[in-house]
Amino acid sequence: MQxxxxxxxxxxxxxxxxxxxxxxxxxxxxxxxxxLLDILxxxxxxxxxxxxxxxxxxxxxxxxxxFVEKMCTQYNVQYVSASFNTKKYIKEESISxxxxxxELRYAxxxxxxxKYKAEKIAVAHHQNDSVETVLINLxxxxxxxxxxxxxxxxxNIIRPLLCIYREDILKYLDNxxxxxxxxxxxxxxxxxxxxxxxxxxxxxxxxxxxxxQAIGRTSENLAQTEKIYLSYIEKAKKAVLSNNVINxxxxxxxxxxKTILFEILFPLGFNAPTVDNIYESINGQSGxxxxxxxxxxVKDRNTFIIGSLANKTNRIYTLFENETETVEPVKLSLExxxxxxxxxxxxxxxxVYLDKGKLAFPLxxxxxxxxxxFVPFGMKGRKKVSDYFTDRKFSxxxxxxxxxxxxxxxxxxxxxxxxxxxxxITDKTIEVLKIDLHR
Numbered sequence: 001m002q003x004x005x006x007x008x009x010x011x012x013x014x015x016x017x018x019x020x021x022x023x024x025x026x027x028x029x030x031x032x033x034x035x036l037l038d039i040l041x042x043x044x045x046x047x048x049x050x051x052x053x054x055x056x057x058x059x060x061x062x063x064x065x066x067f068v069e070k071m072c073t074q075y076n077v078q079y080v081s082a083s084f085n086t087k088k089y090i091k092e093e094s095i096s097x098x099x100x101x102x103e104l105r106y107a108x109x110x111x112x113x114x115k116y117k118a119e120k121i122a123v124a125h126h127q128n129d130s131v132e133t134v135l136i137n138l139x140x141x142x143x144x145x146x147x148x149x150x151x152x153x154x155x156n157i158i159r160p161l162l163c164i165y166r167e168d169i170l171k172y173l174d175n176x177x178x179x180x181x182x183x184x185x186x187x188x189x190x191x192x193x194x195x196x197x198x199x200x201x202x203x204x205x206x207x208x209x210x211x212x213q214a215i216g217r218t219s220e221n222l223a224q225t226e227k228i229y230l231s232y233i234e235k236a237k238k239a240v241l242s243n244n245v246i247n248x249x250x251x252x253x254x255x256x257x258k259t260i261l262f263e264i265l266f267p268l269g270f271n272a273p274t275v276d277n278i279y280e281s282i283n284g285q286s287g288x289x290x291x292x293x294x295x296x297x298v299k300d301r302n303t304f305i306i307g308s309l310a311n312k313t314n315r316i317y318t319l320f321e322n323e324t325e326t327v328e329p330v331k332l333s334l335e336x337x338x339x340x341x342x343x344x345x346x347x348x349x350x351x352v353y354l355d356k357g358k359l360a361f362p363l364x365x366x367x368x369x370x371x372x373x374f375v376p377f378g379m380k381g382r383k384k385v386s387d388y389f390t391d392r393k394f395s396x397x398x399x400x401x402x403x404x405x406x407x408x409x410x411x412x413x414x415x416x417x418x419x420x421x422x423x424x425i426t427d428k429t430i431e432v433l434k435i436d437l438h439r
Contacts, residue, residue, distance in 0.1 A: 002041070003035075003171075003172045004039050004043065006107075006163050006164060007039050007043070007160050007163060008043055010152070010160060010162070011158075011160050014121075016153055017045060017119060017120055017122075017158065020044050020045060020046065021045055021046065022046040022048065022119055023047060023048070023118055023122050024121045025037050025047055025048065025050065025123075026050055026109060026121065026123045026124065027049045027050065027120070028051065028064060028068070028105050028179040028183070029064040029065075029068045029071075029180060030050070030180055030181060030183055030295075031170060031180040032125075032126060032161065032169055033124040033429070034163055034173065035122075035316060036122070036123075036124040036160065037049060037071070037075070037077075038172075038176065039160070039161075048077065048078040048112070048116055049065075049071075049077055049080070050080050050081070050109055050112050051068040051079070051081040051084075051120075052079070052082055052084065052105050052108065053065050053081060053084065054234075054351055055083070055084065055085065055087075056186065058098070063181065064115055066182075067179075067181050069081070071179075072162065075256055080112055083334075084104045084108075086100055086101060086104065098191065098372050100167065106157070109157075110222050111122045113156060119157040120157070120158045120159050121156050121157050122159070122356065123157060123159055124232070125161065126162060126164055126166055126169060127165045127216050128165055128166040128197075129150060130219060131149065131219070132196050132197055132305035133150050134146070136192055136196065137199060142225050144222060147228060148215075148223040149217060149223070150162060160329075165213070165216075167282055171194075180286065187322070206292065207435055213426065228383070233260065235284055236254050237264060239254075240260060241255065242366070245262070245305070245306070246264065246305065247303060248302045249302055250421060258279045260278055261278065261399055261400065262275045265297065265306075268306065269292030271292075274291075278288060278299075281299050282299075286301050287299065287300070289396075294308065297393070298396045300396050300397070305395055305396065305397040306397075307401075315329070316362070316365070316366045317329055317365040318363070318364060318365075319332075319334075319362055320364060321361040324366075330365070330415060330416075330437060332353045332415075332435055332438070333438065334433065334435050334436075335434045335435075336432070337431070338354060338430065339429055339431065343432070349418065350416055350436060350438075351418055351434065351437070352437070353424075354419070354424075354425070354432070354434075355425055355428075355429040355431075355433075356429075356430075356431040356432060356433040357360050357429065358407070359407045359412065361403055363407055363412065364380075364406040364407075364408075365403055365404070365406075366406060367403065368385050368402055370386065372385040372386075372404070373385065374414070375420050376410035376418055376420070377419045377420065377421045379421060380421070385404075386413065388414070389419070392417075395411065402415070402416075403415045
């Protein structure tokens with residue numbers, strides 16, 4: 001099958017583009033991107049070429065930019081370009097050169113896609129790139145997903161050339177007499193991908209000359225296997241995880257409980273060693289906490305409780321007398337009215353009726369702290385809030401998610417739980433403040 005026909009079929013089989021769609025094409029000027037431009041152009045797509053100048057290779061960068069612009073003139077297609085201060089971005093974000101170029105490139109591509117209302121963004125990764133990615137992931141350590149190579153579609157990014165190899169691209173360009181530019185840094189092995197391309201793969205080819213094709217086929221097979229794997233994982237997640245709580249007993253009933261735990265926690269930023277430590281704590285005492293950048297996992301009896309660190313705050317919120325609702329930190333609605341003789345009070349932890357005359361405004365909404373005490377509704381003596389939580393068998397995360405409504409220094413209501421007896425409706429009450437919690 002000819003290269004163009006193979007790419008056309010791949011686009012159709014993977015639903016990458018609709019017929020004649022407008023598409024942004026990332027073109028560096030190298031062989032791969034020039035082949036991509038020529039193939040999509042000849043398949044009848046409305047092409048808009050996007051070129052990035054990262055200013056990393058002195059005159060070469062300007063040479064590439066000029067070359068791509070000239071090619072667009074020959075094809076009579078729209079050309080757009082962007083210049084980036086990549087070195088400054090690397091310093092500001094404290095990331096690698098490869099990561100910086102990637103972030104800058106794809107963010108700009110998406111901006112251009114929206115501006116021109118294009119369907120997708122096409123980039124020129126091919127099967128060799130996918131094989132290199134598999135080897136990189138294998139060296140770093142990975143699961144099944146990391147061995148499936150580069151996906152043909154990721155959001156608005158498509159890769160129509162994944163069905164062909166580098167040698168196919170070079171033959172295609174040679175047969176059509178199409179020029180391209182060479183990036184001199186591709187011959188340097190200071191980057192991991194280049195080391196694999198220049199050193200590792202040639203060595204493997206001395207063992208098996210078709211090693212790239214062999215790894216490519218294995219990757220494709222694993223991609224099919226991954227679908228079966230993910231199907232099982234999703235079923236196991238539904239059984240194990242509910243409302244951000246992992247049931248340890250049910251987890252241990254699974255075929256591979258540690259794998260299920262990894263698949264639940266890895267997307268939340270927990271790396272493999274941390275997941276190992278969490279799994280090893282299954283038979284340990286409650287209270288141990290594990291962290292990722294944005295989440296925590298708390299071991300609490302026979303559960304692992306997942307919490308967002310964004311929810312942990314010492315901020316204090318005020319509630320003024322004339323307010324009728326608030327949405328932060330919890331959603332409340334407020335209603336004031338004169339007390340009626342036949343007032344019916346709902347017995348609902350999400351609703352509280354208060355003697356407004358006993359309140360000092362503005363009311364305060366805050367987190368509970370050690371030493372907090374209140375007089376539980378229906379009782380006379382003070383009780384520590386922490387003891388109340390213990391009696392209610394609250395988990396650590398449930399305790400952290402509790403908010404208090406206070407009048408000056410006095411707790412008025414453990415929101416959604418229990419009111420303070422000192423602020424209840426009595427025969428002497430004139431005005432009532434009714435507050436509803438909306439979960």
